[in-house]
Amino acid sequence: MAGLSGVPVIILKEGSERESGKNAQHRNILAAKAVAEAVRTTLGPKGMDKMLIDGSGDATITNDGATILREMDIENPVAKMIVEVAKAQDDEIGDGTTTAVIIAGKLLEKAEALLEQDVHPTVIVQGYKQAAAKAQEVLKKMAIDVSGDQEMLLKIARTSIRGKGTEMALDRLSQISVDAARAVVGFEGKDIEENIKMVHIPGGRIEESSINYGIVLEKERTSPQMPKSIKNARIMLLEGTLELKKLGTDAKITITEAKNLSSFKEGEEKIIKEQVDAIIATGANVVFCEKGIGVFAQGYLANRGILAARRVKREDLKMLALATGAKLVGDVMQLRPEDLGSAALVEERRVGKEKQMIFVEGCEKARAISIILHGVS
Structure with a gap:
């Protein structure tokens, strides 16, 4: 904001302070170094744990940067940028957050010495960019x-897991992590973890966690009359629906006689029956549907011994396609036997006290898998 004389007029909140020049640089670097110092002593095999107590009095003990x-309450904008460095490292790699913060703090410490020698910040930044390229x-x-x-690989996994509060199952979780990564490495997906589904099941011990060479769905059978277990499954993935579409808002159907109503319902059932017959003709005995499955279709599928689940998330359908080799189909009437996937077993199981899940297991050459994690909370 400029005054009448052309001199900038800066309006600050009451109690605010404004700094500029080297003093501001020094304060900002000091804040960043303080953040780095807070996590420095957690690094290494002899790193110490930190006890953090929040405003409500809850305590957290960890050495994970x-x-x-x-958990730290940070207000300084530069210190917040250091926190973002750790967050980016954690999101991208999942480990090395403390190292990243310490390096950032040391770079700023060395930069401060150069600033004292009147080296321009742009020159320092350019030098660091050249150093980064050389380091790579x-x-x-x-x-x-x-x-x-x-x-x-197991040693690398153990190093990453330490400090996360799961040391009691360190060997078990390390083995699961390595096996999962090796199972999907080289397949499609920008990151390996895009082909790994994490399933969290409250209850049980963390040591009971396991890897499933297939996909676990937080779903249950559409009808209790359907079989709970299918061996040598032939799996169909339907993007559409197995129920009649609702009429548009302006559409009307007028039925004047009872016999016409009966004929209308029979016509609807005939359409659904033709769709289910088309599924059966391909040899499918398991159906995963992205949208709804109507009551008549449920009963007809159950009578033919087919296990079906409805309203399966699209992400889960894609992972099922990678695991089973099935193709996503939009039109049931265009379904071919080669569009089906396969699995040694598809089974609905009770997990915990009440929850039901569907396990798709034994997928040959699975390109997507599930990790099942148990825990007390």
């Missing part, structure tokens, strides 16, 4: 391929 920074070049030369080294 991302957790510590997430050196790291690529140092890197070794460990994809076939099971023991090394």
